[in-house]
Amino acid sequence: MSKYEANVDMARRRQAQREASALLRQTNPAHRLRLRMQDMLLKHAWIREELPWKTHTPILYPEKVEHECSSCVVTRHGGFKMWWKRNPRPDQDDNELYKCHKCYFTGPEAMPEGYEDIKEPITRALKARKIELDGPNSIPQKKKQGRPRRPS
Numbered sequence: 658m659s660k661y662e663a664n665v666d667m668a669r670r671r672q673a674q675r676e677a678s679a680l681l682r683q684t685n686p687a688h689r690l691r692l693r694m695q696d697m698l699l700k701h702a703w704i705r706e707e708l709p710w711k712t713h714t715p716i717l718y719p720e721k722v723e724h725e726c727s728s729c730v731v732t733r734h735g736g737f738k739m740w741w742k743r744n745p746r747p748d749q750d751d752n753e754l755y756k757c758h759k760c761y762f763t764g765p766e767a768m769p770e771g772y773e774d775i776k777e778p779i780t781r782a783l784k785a786r787k788i789e790l791d792g793p794n795s796i797p798q799k800k801k802q803g804r805p806r807r808p809s
């Protein structure tokens with residue numbers, strides 16, 4: 658195979674991959690929820706820190722960290738910025754166990770307690786549920802960016 662043919666072949670394979678993952682997003686709600694939640698978890702501290710996550714808690718590191726996922730038992734080369742850390746269980750001493758997002762987030766049951774039936778748009782639905790469960794001031798305001806306020 659010539660270099661040109663190899664490049665064309667690679668481009669075709671990439672295109673096929675893109676189409677496959679687009680199809681997966683469209684047809685598999687659990688997959689879409691996982692991607693949406695990953696996005697939200699990376700962006701919003703209150704979603705990581707203030708929702709009643711069940712068996713594991715999302716941990717966001719400033720840099721990628723390599724842990725061994727307790728489900729796929731693969732130490733990903735380069736690691737991830739976000740991991741799911743098993744909540745302490747007093748009867749067992751294996752608390753340092755992690756799951757990658759793909760293994761932890763398999764569907765709505767991975768959502769926090771009381772958030773399992775959230776529908777899209779996810780951002781709005783999460784906020785609405787948080788307010789419903791914890792009251793109108795339960796979502797921390799985003800810090801305003803820009804000019805510091807002048808003392809009046």
Ligand SMILES: [Zn+2]
Nearest residue numbers: 726729757760
């Ligand atoms: Zn995994």
